[in-house]
Amino acid sequence: MRFFFLLGLLLWLGLGASSWAHRIYVFANYEGKEIQGEVYFNDGRPAKAQIEIEADGEVFKTETNTQGKFTFTLPHPAHRIKISAYAGMGHKATVVIKGQNAGKPVSKQPAPGQQTPAQQALGPSWRDIFCGLGYIVGVFGFLAYLKARTYGSKKRPEN
Amino acid sequence: MHISEGVLNPPVLLLGGIFTALGTAVGLKYLTPEAIPRAALLTAAAFVASLVHIPLGPSSVHLVLNGLLGLILRWGAFPSFLVCLFLQAILFQFGGLTTLGVNTFNMAFPAVVMAYLARPLLNKGTRGALVAGFLVGSLAVFGAGLLVALELSFTGENFRTAARLILAAHLPVAALEGVICAFICSYLKRIRPEILR
Numbered sequence: 001m002r003f004f005f006l007l008g009l010l011l012w013l014g015l016g017a018s019s020w021a022h023r024i025y026v027f028a029n030y031e032g033k034e035i036q037g038e039v040y041f042n043d044g045r046p047a048k049a050q051i052e053i054e055a056d057g058e059v060f061k062t063e064t065n066t067q068g069k070f071t072f073t074l075p076h077p078a079h080r081i082k083i084s085a086y087a088g089m090g091h092k093a094t095v096v097i098k099g100q101n102a103g104k105p106v107s108k109q110p111a112p113g114q115q116t117p118a119q120q121a122l123g124p125s126w127r128d129i130f131c132g133l134g135y136i137v138g139v140f141g142f143l144a145y146l147k148a149r150t151y152g153s154k155k156r157p158e159n
Numbered sequence: 160m161h162i163s164e165g166v167l168n169p170p171v172l173l174l175g176g177i178f179t180a181l182g183t184a185v186g187l188k189y190l191t192p193e194a195i196p197r198a199a200l201l202t203a204a205a206f207v208a209s210l211v212h213i214p215l216g217p218s219s220v221h222l223v224l225n226g227l228l229g230l231i232l233r234w235g236a237f238p239s240f241l242v243c244l245f246l247q248a249i250l251f252q253f254g255g256l257t258t259l260g261v262n263t264f265n266m267a268f269p270a271v272v273m274a275y276l277a278r279p280l281l282n283k284g285t286r287g288a289l290v291a292g293f294l295v296g297s298l299a300v301f302g303a304g305l306l307v308a309l310e311l312s313f314t315g316e317n318f319r320t321a322a323r324l325i326l327a328a329h330l331p332v333a334a335l336e337g338v339i340c341a342f343i344c345s346y347l348k349r350i351r352p353e354i355l356r
Contacts, residue, residue, distance in 0.1 A: 023163060023252055089325055090162035090307060129210060132246040133203050139242050140199030147192045
């Protein structure tokens with residue numbers, strides 16, 4: 001019980017606090033020859049990341065500024081652009097912009113004050129957390145069932 | 160310290176998978192029916208702990224709890240982290256399925272090693288348990304950080320730079336983890352010493 005109390009206390013402490021990097025998000029926008037993008041950590045902080053742009057097989061490299069933004073001008077328009085962001089310590093994210101509509105804007109820039117999808121992804125929901133805890137109970141419950149069956153039959157041999 | 164998909168190269172991923180499979184096999188043997196509820200409880204704690212961010216100075220940290228799992232579950236830490244990281248990967252996209260083996264190994268292996276090394280200390284009364292708890296709690300986090308740095312070094316990242324960065328970032332976590340682990344350990348030593356045997 002004391003353990004659950006501690007767990008509850010930790011959960012409560014964690015609410016509202018800014019977060020530790022678990023994953024990064026890359027958000028990009030392509031128009032004409034110009035790529036604009038942003039890289040965020042899961043709590044919305046901008047990430048300093050190395051950017052690799054693969055446009056129709058050609059590879060270009062750039063990096064984000066301190067606001068987590070980058071812009072890059074391709075030498076010519078491309079049909080398939082793969083953008084990988086690498087923020088160190090094992091954090092990587094990739095986004096692919098494909099285009100029959102290459103040359104046209106493929107994702108709309110959010111209006112000022114509006115959140116990008118990356119910023120909206122503020123972290124796991126309570127639903128996911130309790131879902132995970134439920135699975136843990138289930139998995140170990142099943143394991144206990146399997147083990148208890150063999151264990152029990154060893155202890156009490158059949159009459 | 161969750162390594163994402165597509166960062167490491169295949170041999171490292173494969174090796175991590177093999178080591179984790181072996182560790183999990185040993186761990187499943189090791190978990191007696193009596194130990195399973197304990198393993199479930201600690202898995203739940205580790206699963207939730209990485210979502211709980213404790214503000215500390217300019218940044219914030221989250222607990223890893225791998226040392227605690229190693230101390231109490233020993234090899235059982237492998238199946239425990241496997242379940243925990245699998246759920247974190249599919250529910251929150253922390254880490255990934257291809258890196259599951261490597262990530263599980265990174266967490267569980269240093270914890271198991273530290274727990275075995277600390278065994279003699281654990282038998283030396285409550286004070287011994289306090290020291291053992293601190294050492295295992297903090298060093299298991301550093302061990303995990305070193306493994307991450309080592310694996311990243313195979314992808315071309317400089318080992319010393321990566322290691323320095325990761326260890327510096329985890330210094331506060333290691334200290335906090337050590338203190339928490341020390342208290343839990345000495346508490347268990349007093350009320351339920353058989354758990355730590």
